[in-house]
Amino acid sequence: MKTTIRIIIALFLVGSFSSCEKISKTTSFTANVPMYMSYENLRSAVSNDNSKTLEKPGKIFLYNSLILINDFEKGIHIYDNGNPSAPSHIAFIQIPGNIDIAVRDNILYADSYTDLVAIDISNPTNAREVGRTSNALSYTIPSGMDWNYPVAEIDESKGVVVGYTIGEVEETCKNQDCRVYYDMNEEWNGSWGGQMMSDEGSPVSFSGNTNSVRSSSSSNNSAIAGSMARFMMIENYLYVITDQNTVEVFDIRTNNLQSVASFKPWEDASGWGVIETLFSFKNHLFIGSNSGMLAYNVINPSSPVYLSSYSHMTSCDPVVANDQYAFVTLRAGNNCNWGNTNQLDILDITDIMSPTELSSFEMSNPHGLGIDSENEILFVCDGFDGLKVYSFKDINQVSSSQLDHYSGIETYDVIINNGIAHVIGTDGLKQFGYNNQGKLSELSTISLN
Template sequence: MKNPSPLLSALFILVILFLTPGCLKDHCTDMSSFKTYSPIYMSPSVFRSAVKSGPARAIGQTGKIYFQNGYLFLNEPDSGIHVIDDRDPANPKNISFINIPGNIDMAVNGNILYADSYVDLVAIDISDPDNIKVAKRIENVFPLRYFTYGFQDDPAGKGMIVGFRAKDTVVKKSCDIPVNYNGYYYDAAQNTLYAAAAANVPPPAANTSLPGSTGGSTARFTLMTHYLYTVNQSTLRLYNVVQPDNPVAGDSINLSQMVETIFPYEQYLFIGSPLGMLIYEASNPEQPVFKSKFLHFYGCDPVVAQNGYAYVTIRSGTACHTTNINELDIVNLSDMNNPSLVTILPLTNPHGLAVDGDHLIVCDGTGGVRFINISDKSSPKILKTINNVIAHDAIALNGLLIVTAQNGLYQYDYHDFSNPRLLSKINLASK
């Protein structure tokens, strides 16, 4: 047998080297331009000692709303609650601010304000809004917040994420670390997001009735029969508030699906979920039991109920996991075991809503504020639309309408329902 020629041997070696470049070096790196995002934490000791009252301050963003005895409580997401003297709705006075880190939801029971503060429930004595006192804190009753890209709170360690530090940088990146098809990757070891400079990558973000007391339709807290009920993710939690300043945690009920809102009606709790409306009977307030459900297309769905009917809005959007369903559903509750659809009214992008007798007000996102006559439940009629108000939620109280919107807090007199009259507006702080 003849030995291969030197030329063939050389060609063979070159082919092998060409096909196996990884054998020539131990590690491959490249230089890439990124914007990095690293979480900023607030330690547990800091956020648990930060609840305090202070002077009124400009409103940066509108969140949940609650009204009681002439006072309006307006949440500013993750910051706290503005206290507004609304005894004269034409001239509301922003009188104080309650600093509550991580606050999103609230309910008011006499002189006690219940609020979430990240993973904790806080009961706050507001008898003197200028000098509030924490009456009780129940720790670790709410789930951790998860953020896009893989970030999460760490209450037992670093604390709660209060923001992200952004930085432009050039990174020596291992070829073994892929940038996904959206132009970013999350480095778990460094707890840092790397977003390719050339990609349009959004920054990290959180995936966030007693007589005389009224909360908006997007509330996750509600009061009924000396109990505070809260919903979060897939859990209904109960707190006995017979002694308002000493809430006592009761049972937690697994709802077996993601839920968004809660609304009290008679002895029932109406719970909004992306898949539909759940009805729980709370005639025994410490042991609510599942009664029935009304299913609809997948989407975000605040719900209110009155006089034997429920009103459910369903909207599209990224957070709602649907792209084309925007409507109002009117549901007959004459048989609580089998709620039935009466009719559907197509809308633009409905959010919160409020009902007062034959009057229904819907915050229709970019479609404005809709004033709808519902005297004939099978044929609702839009009587008036206020445009140029991107509204989020509403409270209707005997002719007074309070609306939170993208650019402020509006109040209207709707005694003439087809011609509502603007009483006042509180603008947001300039950015």
């Protein structure tokens, strides 16, 4: 009799446990509902719209006498900058989802949501797509959601997300997922909604705030860009940060854009971090991440070799360098760190295998930066505090060696070339001449609209 009772109790417990696992619940909530562009439309969208004006400036790139300015997630404006005091608009190339730019031999390389695209700009007013690698980049969603609401479930099979509407949605969970979802939903009063139901509902940002400038780097003097890079040319190879952990190397000798190498920097360094920016100097590649800087030897650009790393507290992290020093800005922000770190770090990289910190000083909200090594001048985009110029002739006195400060603009990134500082910010592009004492003189402005 006791044995029978034990069996009945055991069966009851097993049945109860199984029934707990077989849950199906539906909840409704207000959310950012994704709007899609089909993959077919995405892959036929590159075209000229030369009357379009600049609306939301992103990264910049110099190519010969041209300036290319990304219009965030829309495409690329091209300006004739033969006279830096009077740049003129030539063309706009529509490239949905575009953020990054690199150019070599009249071929523009650009991201278009998940794809890497090659575009012939030998005639910028009639640009034409000449190559595309589909799904070369990770699937991401744009940043323009209403942060008061969660993001509804993403269906990647429908195409790429190009925007959102606010609406009521219903989502159903099953079995074990319901325990996590409904526990969190109750604890956070529903604020986790769709994001708990879909891992793909989390916005992805490669470099700090989702509307921040992301510039490319280049070792070719006729093709120059800034410090906040996700794309970078090294000889016949294009380096691309394809997700938060991975750098992919593409052979650009043909427009087929074949991947020849892939590496995960923080795995090489036996550490942890989210990679954000690329910068090259001579035979070295410097990678900025939210937890430190990593250095690679790229003398053979198809096969990069890990050299060393330098760690710092979690923060957004662009980097520029010369033979002796690396300059790293750290800034606070929603996607950058959990504290309030806003500072400039200066590293001695004479021994590239063992970078050491020389000094560090506080800044307001530093973003991109550039250097004039010949005159030993450092330019720092300090966010809402404008552009700041320092001498590093005495590397131990940089913080007290400010040469100039242009305030009243919110700056993101800067390119230094032939005695001109090209500065991009929320209001457009400003170009400054400067002397060997670092004194700025404004040359021109490319404004919004």
